[in-house]
Amino acid sequence: MSAKNEHPPTVWARETQQRARPTLSRAHIVAEAIRLLDTDGIEGLSMRRLGAQLGAGATSLYRHVANKDELIELAVDAVYGELSLSDRADLADWRGGVTRTANRMRELILRHPWIAAVSAETGLSYLGPNVMRACEDVLAIFVAAGCTIEDADLAVNTVFAYVIGATTGEAALTMKLASRGLDVSEWADGLRAAAERAARPYPHAYQAYLSYAGRESRDIAETQFTQGLQLILDGVAPLTDHPSPPSGR
Amino acid sequence: MSAKNEHPPTVWARETQQRARPTLSRAHIVAEAIRLLDTDGIEGLSMRRLGAQLGAGATSLYRHVANKDELIELAVDAVYGELSLSDRADLADWRGGVTRTANRMRELILRHPWIAAVSAETGLSYLGPNVMRACEDVLAIFVAAGCTIEDADLAVNTVFAYVIGATTGEAALTMKLASRGLDVSEWADGLRAAAERAARPYPHAYQAYLSYAGRESRDIAETQFTQGLQLILDGVAPLTDHPSPPSGR
DNA sequence: TAGATCGGGCGCACACTGTACGCAAGTGCG
DNA sequence: CGCACTTGCGTACAGTGTGCGCCCGATCTA
Secondary structure (H helix, E strand, O other): OOHHHOOOOOHHHOOOOHHHOOOOOHHHHHHHHHHHHHHHOHHHOOHHHHHHHOOOOHHHHHHOOOOHHHHHHHHHHHHHOOOOOOOHHHHHOHHHHHHHHHHHHHHHHHHOOHHHHHHHHHOHHHHOHHHHHHHHHHHHHHHHOOOOHHHHHHHHHHHHHHHHHHHHHHHHHHHHHHHHOOOHHHHHHHHHHHHHHHHOOOHHHHHHHHOOOOOOHHHHHHHHHHHHHHHHHHHHHHHOOOOOOOOOO | OOHHHOOOOOHHHOOOOHHHOOOOOHHHHHHHHHHHHHHHOHHHOOHHHHHHHOOOOHHHHHHOOOOHHHHHHHHHHHHHOOOOOOOHHHHHOHHHHHHHHHHHHHHHHHHOOHHHHHHHHHOHHHHOHHHHHHHHHHHHHHHHOOOOHHHHHHHHHHHHHHHHHHHHHHHHHHHHHHHHOOOHHHHHHHHHHHHHHHHOOOHHHHHHHHOOOOOOHHHHHHHHHHHHHHHHHHHHHHHOOOOOOOOOO
16 A cells, blocks of 8 residues: 555665664564553554554564464563562571562562463463573572472462462452553542442451451552461461561461 | 345244243353353353354344453353352361362362453452352351451452462463363373473472472372462461461471 | 334444465575 | 575455344233
């Protein structure tokens, strides 16, 4: 359609732009896909949109990526690459180290909320190198704390399962709000009302609901997350050589 | 296209089948959607297929259901309705009661593996009546064990988060295998090889991988799940009046 | 009994999706 | 120089969710 597609009348008329464009590499594609996913969620990522964003046609992407599925798998692992390594200090203080790592994971998931939904479909993105590295780090912390390798593995799986499960709900809410273009505070009222109506028939649930009165929802989620994590670490402590004292709540 | 669509030559030729068909109710639609999801996963559910399965056109469904999203939300809650209520015995023995409920939840998710992926997207299916009832049950168990309502809420959220997180990975694998039409044992070899290659650069992860040698993958997942759960319950125990002795591993 | 009202089912249409295929143009090696 | 090979792209196809308006059958009213 555009003039670019027609044969130019003479060779000289065609500007020799050749490699003016960054030439569309796999890393480039993945990076842009992540940006799209962050801003518009999983539904916002289509091959055509992604291509357009890169100044390319949709089908060009398939030279560098086999599938949309594979692209997403790559995006997931790339995002996990954002997790900074744990440092020496974490090896000395297992409880603090694990807590810090878990919090970083939570923040990472909330920063890229589509990750939760996507890795529930993809499943075995667990084998990507960056995810593997995160496991290795925490494994090392537990081993340094005196766990056998089996216990360390059990502890890591338990903690990671908790982090993913706890953050999934938060992430889904974040995405739903974003897709509606709403702010958290705008929806807080409607959400609260719905929650109250849902909980009312159930006495304990309703009581629990009431105990949240007047608190900010983001705040609730965060303290619930850290308190639950400490509970789990209390349970894990006896597996270590130097069980820290329980968290004390 | 078919003869049914043409005006019949005379009124008498048209059989008066009227309400021979069960008349397409919301419950009926949701039930059939669940069957489709179970057999073919999330990608197997399209409005056209669902309509065809019910002997109806795709757009007819929209008389009973606002969206595909709403339909899925209904399906999720309907599935959670399969959770059987906890009985009196669970109130007397909190640890056993919570363990049984958690196991039932795991089995339910594995029976309908699409649930994990879907509720990560939908998010606030948590407000459906059946999910709410499940929360209420476990909440009651913890309260009966002497927890304050806040502690009970914390405990429930922690346990549920763990169950969801731990089962998500398993469910995703189940679906992926099913969509390929493969059996678990057929893939075990390939998967194992991939896992070994992925773990090799990381010493602790590789050691952990080795400790699984020769065990059945379904078995690994199940014992990991229950052991992790017991760890968490060890951490939760001090919140109760009558802390059961730790699980003892 | 005749007519009005209404709700549910359906065909059509639209915008959009992922991706297979084959062509054209540029790059690097002989 | 010629030739293989890579890379981008236009087209096409099957399939998606869903808005719109028609029509038919059932029920209610006069």
